[in-house]
Amino acid sequence: MLCGIDVGGTHTDAVLIGPEGVVACAKLRTDHDDLLASIREALASIASVAGPGAVSRLNLSTTLSTNAIVEGTADPVGAFVSGGPGIDPEAYRLGEHYFVLPGAIDHRGRETAGLDLAAARSALRACREAGVKVHAAVTKFSTRRPEQELALRQLLAPESDCVSLGHEFSGRLGFGRRIATAYFNSAVWRVYNRFCDAVEQSVRELGIAPDILSVLKADGGTMPLSVSRALPVQSILSGPAASVMGIIAVCDIAEDSVILDIGGTTTDIAVFAAGAPLIENEGIAIAGRPTLVRALRTRSIGVGGDSAISVSREAVRVGPRRLGPPMALGGPVPTLVDALNLQNVIAVGDPRLSFAGMAALGAPHGFEADEVAEAAIINAVNQIRSEVAAFVREINDRPVYTIFDLLEGRQVRPTRVYVMGGPALALSALLQDAFSEEVVVPESFAVANAIGAALARPTFSVELFADTAAGRLTIPSLGVARTVAGNFSPAAAEGEAATRLRDYLASIGADLGEAPIETVELSSFPMVEGQAQVGHNIRVACQVRPGVLAAYKQAVSQSC
Amino acid sequence: MLKARHPLGIVFFPAFDWAITPTHPERQERLLYTQDQLREEGVFDIAGITELKPDLATAEDVARVHFCFPDVAAVTTASHLVSAGGAMRAARTVLDKEAQKAFALVRPPGHHAMKVVHGARGFCNINIEAVMLEWLRERYGPMRVAIVDTDCHHGDGTQDVYWHDPDTLFISLHQDGRTLYPGTGYPYEMGGPRALGATVNVPLPPGTSDEGFLFALREVVLPLIEDFKPDLVINSAGQDNHFSDPITEMAFSAQGYAKLTELLDADIAVLEGGYAIQGALPYVNLGLVLSMAGLDYSHVREPNFDPAAVRQSAKVTGYIEEVCREITALARNPKGPGKGDVINGWFTRRKTLYYDTDAITEYQTESVRLCDHCRGVLKFETESTRNPLCLGVEAPIGACEKCVEEAYRIYEAGQIKGEYRHLQLIDRVGKNYASFTG
Numbered sequence: 001m002l003c004g005i006d007v008g009g010t011h012t013d014a015v016l017i018g019p020e021g022v023v024a025c026a027k028l029r030t031d032h033d034d035l036l037a038s039i040r041e042a043l044a045s046i047a048s049v050a051g052p053g054a055v056s057r058l059n060l061s062t063t064l065s066t067n068a069i070v071e072g073t074a075d076p077v078g079a080f081v082s083g084g085p086g087i088d089p090e091a092y093r094l095g096e097h098y099f100v101l102p103g104a105i106d107h108r109g110r111e112t113a114g115l116d117l118a119a120a121r122s123a124l125r126a127c128r129e130a131g132v133k134v135h136a137a138v139t140k141f142s143t144r145r146p147e148q149e150l151a152l153r154q155l156l157a158p159e160s161d162c163v164s165l166g167h168e169f170s171g172r173l174g175f176g177r178r179i180a181t182a183y184f185n186s187a188v189w190r191v192y193n194r195f196c197d198a199v200e201q202s203v204r205e206l207g208i209a210p211d212i213l214s215v216l217k218a219d220g221g222t223m224p225l226s227v228s229r230a231l232p233v234q235s236i237l238s239g240p241a242a243s244v245m246g247i248i249a250v251c252d253i254a255e256d257s258v259i260l261d262i263g264g265t266t267t268d269i270a271v272f273a274a275g276a277p278l279i280e281n282e283g284i285a286i287a288g289r290p291t292l293v294r295a296l297r298t299r300s301i302g303v304g305g306d307s308a309i310s311v312s313r314e315a316v317r318v319g320p321r322r323l324g325p326p327m328a329l330g331g332p333v334p335t336l337v338d339a340l341n342l343q344n345v346i347a348v349g350d351p352r353l354s355f356a357g358m359a360a361l362g363a364p365h366g367f368e369a370d371e372v373a374e375a376a377i378i379n380a381v382n383q384i385r386s387e388v389a390a391f392v393r394e395i396n397d398r399p400v401y402t403i404f405d406l407l408e409g410r411q412v413r414p415t416r417v418y419v420m421g422g423p424a425l426a427l428s429a430l431l432q433d434a435f436s437e438e439v440v441v442p443e444s445f446a447v448a449n450a451i452g453a454a455l456a457r458p459t460f461s462v463e464l465f466a467d468t469a470a471g472r473l474t475i476p477s478l479g480v481a482r483t484v485a486g487n488f489s490p491a492a493a494e495g496e497a498a499t500r501l502r503d504y505l506a507s508i509g510a511d512l513g514e515a516p517i518e519t520v521e522l523s524s525f526p527m528v529e530g531q532a533q534v535g536h537n538i539r540v541a542c543q544v545r546p547g548v549l550a551a552y553k554q555a556v557s558q559s560c
Numbered sequence: 561m562l563k564a565r566h567p568l569g570i571v572f573f574p575a576f577d578w579a580i581t582p583t584h585p586e587r588q589e590r591l592l593y594t595q596d597q598l599r600e601e602g603v604f605d606i607a608g609i610t611e612l613k614p615d616l617a618t619a620e621d622v623a624r625v626h627f628c629f630p631d632v633a634a635v636t637t638a639s640h641l642v643s644a645g646g647a648m649r650a651a652r653t654v655l656d657k658e659a660q661k662a663f664a665l666v667r668p669p670g671h672h673a674m675k676v677v678h679g680a681r682g683f684c685n686i687n688i689e690a691v692m693l694e695w696l697r698e699r700y701g702p703m704r705v706a707i708v709d710t711d712c713h714h715g716d717g718t719q720d721v722y723w724h725d726p727d728t729l730f731i732s733l734h735q736d737g738r739t740l741y742p743g744t745g746y747p748y749e750m751g752g753p754r755a756l757g758a759t760v761n762v763p764l765p766p767g768t769s770d771e772g773f774l775f776a777l778r779e780v781v782l783p784l785i786e787d788f789k790p791d792l793v794i795n796s797a798g799q800d801n802h803f804s805d806p807i808t809e810m811a812f813s814a815q816g817y818a819k820l821t822e823l824l825d826a827d828i829a830v831l832e833g834g835y836a837i838q839g840a841l842p843y844v845n846l847g848l849v850l851s852m853a854g855l856d857y858s859h860v861r862e863p864n865f866d867p868a869a870v871r872q873s874a875k876v877t878g879y880i881e882e883v884c885r886e887i888t889a890l891a892r893n894p895k896g897p898g899k900g901d902v903i904n905g906w907f908t909r910r911k912t913l914y915y916d917t918d919a920i921t922e923y924q925t926e927s928v929r930l931c932d933h934c935r936g937v938l939k940f941e942t943e944s945t946r947n948p949l950c951l952g953v954e955a956p957i958g959a960c961e962k963c964v965e966e967a968y969r970i971y972e973a974g975q976i977k978g979e980y981r982h983l984q985l986i987d988r989v990g991k992n993y994a995s996f997t998g
Contacts, residue, residue, distance in 0.1 A: 086846060087601050088859045091562045104863060107596040107842055112863035141600055176602040282605075289561070290605045399611045401595070402577040403638050406614065525589045526582055530806075533583060537592065 001054045002552060003210070004454025005042050006061040006242045007035055010264060013450035014042035016050050021555045024049035025447045035064050036198045043206055052207035060225075061216035061238045061453045064195050065188040069236075069287050074187035075134050078127035078160075080152050081179055082115055082139040089140075092176040094183045094289070097132050099123035108467055109144030109474070120155055128159060134189055136182035138166035140175045143476040144465060162189040162230075167476040169231070170292040171463025171541075174282060180289040185233035192232035196225055212509065214458070218284050218295035220245045220277060220546035221459020224508050233293055237284055239449070241296050241546075242456075244270045244277055246448030247418050249455045249548045251440070252557050258388055258414045258437070262421035264306040265322045267384055269391055270298045273412050276545055278395065294461065296546070297395075301387045305337040305423045309376045311361050316375035318383065327357040334358045336380050336423065339373040345426040377430060385434045388417070416440055420448055443558055455552050458510040461520075461543035464497040469527045469535030475500055490524040490538050497540040505544065515544040564608030565854025569653035569662040571612045571646040572598070578639040578668070580917065585807065585835040586668055586683045594665070597842035603849055612653060614646035614666065617691055621648070623993040624698065625690045625721060627940055627952030627984045628677045631995060635677050640685045643668050647692035647830045654792075654827050655700050661852050662828050663797075664688075665845060669832040671709055671796050672742065674720035675926075676952060678944040679918030682713060682742060689796055689830050690721045693728070696792075698991065702727065702957060706790040708781055708824060709733065710773075710817075711798020711832040712808040714745025718796065719759055724752040724928050724935055725956070729760070729788045731781050733773065735801070735810055736763040741916070747887050750894045752928055753907050754935045757894035760784060762887055765879050766809035769872040770816030772880045773801065777820055779884045784891055795826035799834025799844045803870040804862070807835055811870040814840070818847030818857040826852075839864070905930050906939075921945050933960035937967045941980075949979060954986040964989050971996075 001018040007030055016024040026045040030038050039060065046055070068074045078097040083089035084104025101123070103115035127135065137152035142165070149165040156163045164185040166178035203213065214222035217234050220241040228235050243261045247253065259270040271278050277296045284295035302320025310317050318336050326337035328349030338354035340346045348354075359369035367375075396411045417439045419428055424441050432439040442448065466473040466484050473484040473493075478500055498517050505515055521541035526533050574591035581587075598604070604611045619632040621644065628635045646666035653662045670689060672682030679685070693705055707722070709715035709732040722728040737743045751759035762776050785793065799805075801812035821829070829852065834841050843862050850857040872880075900909035906927045913922040922944040929936040937959060940952040951974045955967035964987065971985040975996050985994040 083859075085843060085861050085863060086597070086859060087562070087850070088856060092602075106838075106863055107593045107600065108838065173596060173599040174602050174605070175600050176605060290602070397613050399572060399613050401572075401574050403575055403642055404577055406573075406616070406642055407638060523576065525576070525592055526587070527589060528583045528587060531583050537589065 001050065002057045002059070002454045002549070003046055003055045004059050004450045004452070005039055006239065006449040006453045007038055007063055008239055008449065009063065012038040012042050013447045014046050015447050015450035015454055016046045016054065017451065017454050017552055017556060019552070019555055022451070025450065027447065035062060036195065036202065039199065040202045043202065043208065047206050047208060055208045055210050057212045058203065058208065058210040059214045059216055059222055059453045059456055060199065061242045062235065063239060065192055065232055065236045066286070068188045068191045069184060073191065075190050076130070076132050077183050077186045078123070078132040078135040079179065079183055080120055080123060080135065080137045080156070082148060083175065084113060084140055086140065092179045094180060097127055097130060099126070103139060103148055105139060105141040105145045105148065107141060107144070108470060109141060109472060110470070111145060111148070115139070115148045115151060117151065117155065120152060124156060124159065133160065134162040134186040135160045136164045136166070136179070136186045138175070138179045138182050142167040142178070143171050143173065143463070144474060146474065146476060146481055162186050168479065169233070169477065170283070171465060171474070171476040172282065172292055174290070174292060177283055177290050177292045180286065181233055181283070181291040181293060184236070184286055184291065185231065188232045192235070193229050196229055199225070216242055216453050216456055217459065218293055219279055219459050220296050220456060221544070222456045223458060227508050233291070236286055236293060237295060240268050240270070240298050242449040242452045243268070243420065244296055244298070245452030245456045245546065245548060246450070247420060247442065247452070248277070249451050249553055249556050250442045250448050250558060251418060253418070255416060256412050256414045257416040257418060258392070260384065260388070260417060260419045262419065262423050262427065263304045264422065265302065265304045266300045267303045268298050268300050269388055270296055271392060271395060271412060271414065273410070276547070281398070299387065299391045301383060303336070303380050303383050306331070306335050308333045308335055309339060309361060309372065311365055311367065311372060313365055316372055316379055318376050318380040326354065328354045334361055336376060339376040340423060340426045342369060342373040343377065346423070377427070381427065381430045381434045384431070418442060451556055452548070455548040455556070457514045457547055457549050458505060458508070459544050459546050460501060460505060461541065462497050462501045464493055464538070464540040466493050466538040467535065468538070478504055486535060488536070488538070490522060490536070493538045493540045494519055494522055494542070497542045501542050501544070514549055517542055517544055562606045562855060564606055566661050566852065567608040567659040568849070568853040569610050569612050569650060569659035570604070570849065571614050571650045571662070571664045571666060573614045573642060573646045573666040575639050575642065575667050580683060590667060590835070590837050591665065591841070593838050594841045594845045597846055598849065601846060603846070606853065606855070609849070609853055610659060612649050614642050615649045615652070617641045617644035617648060620993055621691050621695050622686050623984070623995070624986065624988070625694045626673070626675060626677045626686060627950070629942065629947045629950045630982050630997070635679055636685055639668055642666070643670065644686060644688040644691040647688045648695050650830070651692050651696050651828050655696060661826070663849060663852055664828070664830045666831055669798070671711060671715040671718050671798070671832050672713070673717040674913065676922065676924060676940050676942050678922050678946050679915045679920045681717070681913070681915040681917055683833070683917055684717060687717050687721055689718060689794060692830070693794065697957060703791040704789065705729070705792045705794060706731065706785050706788055707794045707796060708826065709796035709798070709832070710801070710820065711796055712800040712805065712810055713741055713798065713833060714761065715796055716742045716744045719745070719749065723759060724755050724938060726755040726758050726935060729758050729784065729790060731760040731762065731784060733762045733764060733776055733781070735808055736765055739766050740808060747883070747890055748898060750890065750896050750898065753897035753930060754928065756896040757891055760887065760891050763883065764810070765876050767811055767872050767876050768880065769803070769811035769870050770813055770819070772872050772876060773812055773816055773820055774823070775880055776884055777823055780887050782823065783888070792828070793824065793826040795821070795824055795829040796832045797829040797848060798832035799841055802834065802836050802840035802844060804836040804839040805834065811872060813865055813867070813870065814843035814847040814860050814862055817844045818851040818860060821848050821851040902930065929963060929966060931960060931963055934958050934963050937963040937970070939970060948981040950982040951980040952984045952986070955989055957988045959989050
């Protein structure tokens with residue numbers, strides 16, 4: 001059976017799923033100072049119901065890496081960066097041990113200036129003196145020519161616990177993103193690996209021996225824990241993805257739809273096109289820095305159950321700030337939950353406290369408590385509705401680069417809105433009034449995130465770049481860099497990308513039947529010099545799209 | 561993290577599925593490396609820089625500017641409507657104050673497309689700046705606009721479209737027409753009788769480098785713009801003055817382009833030519849983008865750039881100084897209206913035009929009514945190796961009642977007489993764009 005654990009900001013949810021459906025579930029408060037304790041407790045609770053032997057697969061979603069970065073408990077990183085012409089690499093500086101080295105590679109992957117290894121050696125000395133033990137090496141256009149980064153690894157490896165090379169995370173372009181990705185990867189490497197050690201030990205101690213032990217990624221896919229040890233940054237910000245994958249599992253989504261996850265502080269919005277979640281074009285931002293970490297495309301607004309209500313002469317507004325729990329639960333100011341309490345949509349804590357707070361808020365402006373509550377709920381619903389509209393508009397307005405896509409490009413037109421999270425049921429009727437789309441609240445939304453974690457399957461993507469005029473081919477995220485013949489064709493390129501992706505997935509133990517490979521980009525540009533065609537510039541991107549294990553999906557799905 | 565000092569909208573549309581022919585300079589590959597460079601540099605991640613999707617220009621947007629014979633559909637493809645629509649999107653962004661500036665990095669280009677269109681000349685079918693600008697004027701009302709064309713080739717199409725428009729100052733900096741296509745753009749070309757001085761040509765000798773361009777900009781262009789007091793400045797940002805461009809002989813650099821962009825301070829830039837797609841465009845476009853956004857561009861340079869190797873000679877410097885002095889004097893005291901005859905209150909000039917891209921020859925008679933109340937109704941009688949005799953009549957923006965009447969009279973009389981195959985009417989006062997095939 002499959003076990004999923006989602007360590008969230010407030011709760012840790014766990015679920016065990018068998019061929020017949022959910023066998024066991026648990027919901028605990030997350031202990032922020034000891035995430036491992038939360039996981040152990042959740043696992044123990046599952047094991048006590050079904051026995052430790054029942055767990056054949058364990059998927060974890062954790063905020064550990066995110067917390068380490070946000071709370072500043074990550075390691076200092078020695079960043080070795082080479083930019084060449086363009087934006088000053090200082091613009092992407094991270095941390096105190098950031099060294100810009102002379103050297104340059106151009107857009108076609110030609111080395112236009114050699115890397116200054118003497119400068120790198122003196123930077124390494126500075127790292128040594130400062131006690132810096134993890135490193136990141138990133139050069140501009142390293143996805144086209146990884147050699148300079150590889151040379152830096154050779155130099156750094158003898159003195160480093162972890163050297164993260166930019167090109168190994170993605171074949172997509174974005175020098176600044178590549179720097180941040182490699183940097184954060186090294187920064188959380190130590191804390192993440194300690195955590196992995198502890199998780200593995202706990203699993204053993206509880207007598208659980210899963211065939212597969214994986215972590216969830218921000219794109220809603222999984223990767224084996226053993227693989228993630230070298231790429232911990234990929235485990236970051238997987239929380240929202242767990243919820244989205246949960247909805248996919250619980251509801252059989254086939255159409256264009258919108259997912260709303262209404263939490264305590266925010267409402268997260270995700271969009272599905274033809275039943276598949278949309279993925280960020282570039283990557284997610286971590287601590288305000290854009291990276292190349294693939295993530296589901298979501299948007300957040302500061303409207304949640306605990307969002308504070310403010311009243312002015314003109315308007316009643318919910319959020320974006322959270323100043324504490326609802327007054328009904330002893331909080332300092334009235335929140336959306338208090339408003340729903342007052343309207344008798346829910347019954348949380350002490351409704352008298354909700355009433356008193358709302359009355360006090362409205363009094364200076366001559367509003368009754370009821371009026372404030374009603375206006376607040378309407379405001380919350382309207383904010384959500386207009387944000388959804390803006391998000392869908394933005395998706396449909398995304399830039400395209402061919403005339404065909406501009407004229408014929410597919411537009412997303414949602415027909416359903418799935419709502420989950422604490423206040424979901426309470427707001428569903430009002431949301432139905434606000435949306436012209438059908439509003440659906442799945443029943444087992446309470447642990448949908450853990451279900452999503454349990455049923456998520458591996459994802460991976462590769463980008464292939466071939467320049468037949470230069471005779472070079474690279475697949476950066478698989479470390480492939482080889483020569484290529486002049487007659488290499490787009491079809492051959494697509495075949496190679498797919499085969500290498502398939503081989504990689506097999507090597508990490510993924511069930512290939514569960515991981516359909518699709519080509520998301522295939523372009524080939526004739527390269528001309530003078531009047532003659534000298535080769536082709538070929539770009540291929542293949543991926544395994546996020547999805548849930550089909551065999552178990554039926555067991556948990558319900559009519560939504 | 562970087563933040564744009566001037567919020568900038570970029571319409572990036574490389575038309576990756578469109579080429580004139582497979583090995584033509586206007587081919588799929590043209591903006592590929594520029595896209596790679598901009599994406600690798602993270603330009604679209606900079607706070608305040610937004611990537612925008614082009615609008616699609618309509619046939620009416622084209623018919624508001626051009627007389628297309630036999631019709632708009634016959635001389636355009638979707639690529640041209642997207643390219644013009646990209647420029648429109650950029651302009652809308654600025655006028656609606658969504659951004660302070662905008663750059664339409666689009667292809668195909670447009671500045672060789674003239675008022676009358678029988679096909680493609682100099683890789684251009686329709687004038688994307690003119691389609692953009694006239695759409696702006698129709699949507700946002702009249703405005704005084706300066707168009708500065710920094711493409712290496714004379715912007716003869718834009719010059720032709722605005723020849724009789726005193727509210728559009730057109731300044732072209734280009735390689736001397738005696739040495740390069742299209743062979744025009746001399747200082748004595750200064751505009752029609754009612755718009756004399758609103759066309760300014762600055763021919764520069766082959767070998768002109770950063771120094772010469774920036775001198776001409778400071779000495780001629782900026783003072784003229786200051787005098788003109790435009791509501792809007794548009795840069796036709798061709799990039800073929802680059803020292804590595806394969807079809808021109810100038811010596812401008814990415815640093816020079818970025819500096820020129822900073823000094824010119826245009827509200828809207830629209831890409832025109834530029835065919836050193838690997839060695840120049842990625843760096844020039846990056847320089848332009850950073851410069852427009854008010855960001856540091858000092859590290860942007862071509863990998864093989866050696867300023868000393870491409871610096872202009874002292875002879876070139878001396879020549880440019882002299883030409884600029886002459887042009888400034890002429891612009892302040894324009895003599896004109898140049899070649900043409902006054903017949904019965906109309907000023908008429910005859911043109912023979914060659915469309916190099918489509919191998920068409922056109923014979924055209926352009927007449928403007930010398931009206932004391934407005935800029936006067938315009939009449940074009942044109943035939944080409946593609947079309948028999950056709951007629952185009954325009955009542956321009958601000959045309960007086962008499963001129964509007966006259967435009968309709970000529971258009972209707974032409975239909976009755978039956979000597980024209982295709983007739984087209986542009987009525988900017990009544991916003992009526994009509995056509996008739998005899």
